[in-house]
Amino acid sequence: MIEDKELSQAERNIQDYLNEELLTKKPEHQQFTPFYLKNAKMSFQVAQFLYNLSTNSDTKKSAGVPDDFECFLWVVVTSYYSMFYIANAALSKLGFKVGEKFAHKITQDALLVHFIKNNKLAKHLLDEYKQTKDEVLNLMGLNEEELLKEFQLKAKQLIATFDYQRKRRGEFQYEIQTSAKQHVAQLSLDRARTFIQEMNKVIDKM
Template identity: 65%
Template structure:
């Protein structure tokens, strides 16, 4: 808490509905993107070509559903996560405030970690590399764009569509269970 990564903020509990709504909306977007990626009639009706798929974004938005649900649970405890390395702090807080206190099952934390890891792996970044990417100054944006463009190309061509679809489906399942369980936990916290 000394480094500004996490703060006790009892009034932050007022953001629980905001975080839960964002969690649910992120999950709904992930579901919609998955449907758009696999259903030819949705593609056609939406004006997308038959080969269109956005499985990476399914994984990313499903993960963000989990991230927002975790923030809701922390806010319910009167905790506010700072902006610096927020995803790592949320993961650590889940361990300290919910696993060690047996508020949620360890498997849910593992699902959160796996989803985060899958997003980083798909982007071909480690957590440290991602942190460095976020610290890049404005004059480095061109280099960042070039790197991301290369990563995007590698993702598109190095991983088969079926493999991406399987990761996306698994991410949806994990996110659904995680959001559902944390919502239940939040309801039980007084």
């Protein structure tokens, strides 16, 4: 749960980000809102497709992948990125633009300060955003900066990297049973769906 001290720290962080220009605020940044909205939608659609590809034999056959193929990790990653993009769409609507350095932490703090503090967004939704981000980091064994470098791929490129992902399955730092990975993937999809729906409502009112 989000505590007052976390909010206070986020407020201090935001001021630091602005001072260091890791986060900028200009009216022209609003032009990026459609871009982020499009990427949020596309990322979620990719997450859904990847989940179907991992669980549906007909989809696997159509895609030409083996029966035992699964890419639940990518479902978690693309679900998170759909949340990340919709969050940045809302921030850009306020005139904010998050830079590349520490982008995930800055986005999280900005959501807390500009959408949770004023009750525009329910606290439990930010909790779910944070949990999904942490799951991605844990599954990949990465920190936030490495995550950004590793997954600055457009959603359409992810579909073309199935073979690459399959080869990397043995390299994951944390080995998880397929059933457990499927559970996490489904949970991530559900979280992303709810988060996107609620953020779209917030954006429509802005």
